Structure formats: structure tokens, C-alpha cells
Amino acid sequence: MPAPLYLDWNATAPLRATARAAMVAALDVTGNPSSIHNHGRRARRLVEDAREQVAALAGVPPAWITLTGGGTEANNHALALAAPAGRRLLLGATEHPSVAGCGGPGAGILPVRPDGLIDLEALDRLLAADPAPALVSIQAVNSETGIIQPLAAIAAIVHRHGGWLHSDAVQAAGRIGLDMQAIGLDLATLSAHKIGGPQGVGALLAAPSVPLVPLLCGGGQERRMRAGTENVAGIAGFGAAAREALAGLDGYAGIATLRDRLEAAVRQAAPQVRIIGTGSPRVANTSCLALPGMAANSQLMAFDLAGIAVSAGSACSSGTVKSSPVLEAMGYGEEVAGSAIRVSLGWDSGDRDIDRFLATYIPLTGRARPAG
Incomplete structure (x- = not known):
């Protein structure tokens, strides 16, 4: 062969060697991150250190980050915020299936031009045509073509109409600069395994102006936004991969x-x-x-x-x-x-x-x- x-x-x-090493070391930490004894505090420290590393990659405070079971979960969580906030959904025509497949029949579709970029004039028209505020989701970098969307220009239009802008930034992280605050994103999604971390770990990034609603209920983890004991080893690997991806960006x-x-x-x-x-x-x-x-x-x-x-x-x-x-x-x-x-x-x-x-x-x- x-x-x-x-x-x-x-x-x-x-998988990056640094991420593997971080995961192996984390597997030797026995405590539950929600426990208040020393073992639990050690596990909690690993989770919070990783949160800081992921936050640095996206240019946001650690408090903006909800750690998830992957990019698909984070995308679903972001779109699920539209209904309780009374917002309609507008999705880019070239979105990843984890966005395109969960918008529902009422979601509007934003066309792209032949060059793959969002039609900004159409975006402006669609937002102006309905007084109801929108949650707009546009992939930062297309996973098939590598085309980079002009997110800052999109954010300016969305915010002028009172909307929120979410971006599936899974393919952008570690490849181009991703300063969520400078771009003007309200919500963003990251995934560990796209940057050399483990599979099954991701993050939803949300500005304080967006009222989060839990996707998983029944526990106090992740500020009550995602119930369930954290995947400490996976999260540690995510943090290590994020740190190395940021260092290698240039x-x-x-x-x-x-x-x-x-x-x-x-x-x-x-x-x-x-x-x-x-x-x-x-x-x-x-x-x-x-x-x-x-x-x-x-x-x-x-x-x-x-x-x-x-x-x-x-x-x-x-x-x-x-x-x-x-x-x-x-x-x-x-x-x-x-x-x-x-x-x-x-x-x-x-x-x-x-x-x-x-x-x-x-x-x-x-x-x-x-x-x-």
C-alpha cells in the first residue's frame, strides 16, 4: 500500500504534540471541576486555564466563552438563541451543514455573489424589509473554498438594523487573525480539532449584550449554560492547541x-x-x-x-x-x-x-x- x-x-x-501532552497530564487529575476540595480545584484550574487560552485566540475575555462538545453543538446553541429573543434567522447560502441544517423552514437565506462573498446589498434589503430584529449567521471562512467573508462590513450592516451577528469561525481560528471584538461579532463558534486539538470539544463565544439561554439544563456548569461535567482532558487539549495556533498565526x-x-x-x-x-x-x-x-x-x-x-x-x-x-x-x-x-x-x-x-x-x- x-x-x-x-x-x-x-x-x-x-493532534498537536502539546495538546496530547496536556490531555495526558489532565487524565491524571482525578477531581471533578465542580468539587470544592483540592482535587476538584486542580481540575477547575485546568478548565479555566484552557478557557483563557481559547479566549486569547479569539481576542475576547474568558467570561465570553461557554465550552461545548464541539463546533456543531456551539452552532446549534447560537441559533437556538433566536427564538427566545424574538429574533428571526438569516443564514448565509454557503453555511456549514451544522448551521444550514438547523435553521428551520422559517429561516431566510442570504445569497452570495458568484465570487462566494455575501451580497451586502441583499443583506441590507432583507434586514430592512422586516422590522423584527434578526440573528444573522455567516461563516467566517468557507470550509470548502477557503473564501473569507468581510465580517466587519457585515457586522456594521447587521447592527445598523438592530441585529446580532453570529459567525461559525471554526475554519478561521489559527489561520487568520480573529479579533471578535474588533470585527463586531456578537456570537462566534470555535472547534478544537480544526486547530490541532481533540475532537468533541468546542466553544460558543458570546458578547455580554447577548442573553444566553441554556442548551443543556440540569447543572451549574459553564455558568448554567451547559449542564454536565466538563471534559477536562479534552478542554486542556483545546487550550494547548489554541495557545500554539495563536503563536503560529504569523x-x-x-x-x-x-x-x-x-x-x-x-x-x-x-x-x-x-x-x-x-x-x-x-x-x-x-x-x-x-x-x-x-x-x-x-x-x-x-x-x-x-x-x-x-x-x-x-x-x-x-x-x-x-x-x-x-x-x-x-x-x-x-x-x-x-x-x-x-x-x-x-x-x-x-x-x-x-x-x-x-x-x-x-x-x-x-x-x-x-x-x-
């Missing part, structure tokens, strides 16, 4: 050199390939390649046989591969939306990884059936 090559960092980043932009080399080689060897999002701001590590004439699942099988892990669409879709709703929302037809794969790189990626990807992908492009 070929040696494995991992190019699916947007689905899950490898160097992350250098990954763009690898991505650009990959895309330049594809353009030269296979000009029929559509590279999505090149005209928009993108994070450094993501490339979305559409090969008309070959379905995405056929490409994934070929890469898997070659020992290379890439993906198509979001990893939170029960393992299914189908036409990308994100690309459809950008105006692409089935020929493109059903043939797109995502290559996502990370801090350990290198030139040899790009060479090996190209050695598989370029011959694959020659097997695509001609359009028409």
Missing part, C-alpha cells in the same frame, strides 16, 4: 506558497480544471478544484487508492459525496458542483506533498469525459 498522505486538514487537523500565511504552486501546476497541465475562489480573499491552506467530466466520488476513490486523503464538500455529511450546495449557491451547475474536491494543507505540509498530489491528479484529469 502507498504511504498515507493527509491533505484533509479542514476536516480534522492532526507563519501560517506561508502555506499559501504551497497552495499557489499546486494551483499553478494544475492550470498549466489541465486548463479545463476550475479553481474555485481565486478572485476572492482566501485562507492560505485551501484549494477547491472542479474537474468537469469526472464526479467527485470517482476522484476521491482514485486518491484513496493512491494513499492520499482529500475530500469533497463538508466532512459532516455522513460520509456521503454529492453535488456541493456551496458551489451551487455560487451559481455553478451540476457539472462543476458535482466534480469539485477540496485539498487542505497544514503546518506540516511540504513540497513533496504537493508533488505527490500532482502526480496523481494530473493523470486523473486526462480521464475526465469531455463536456457535452
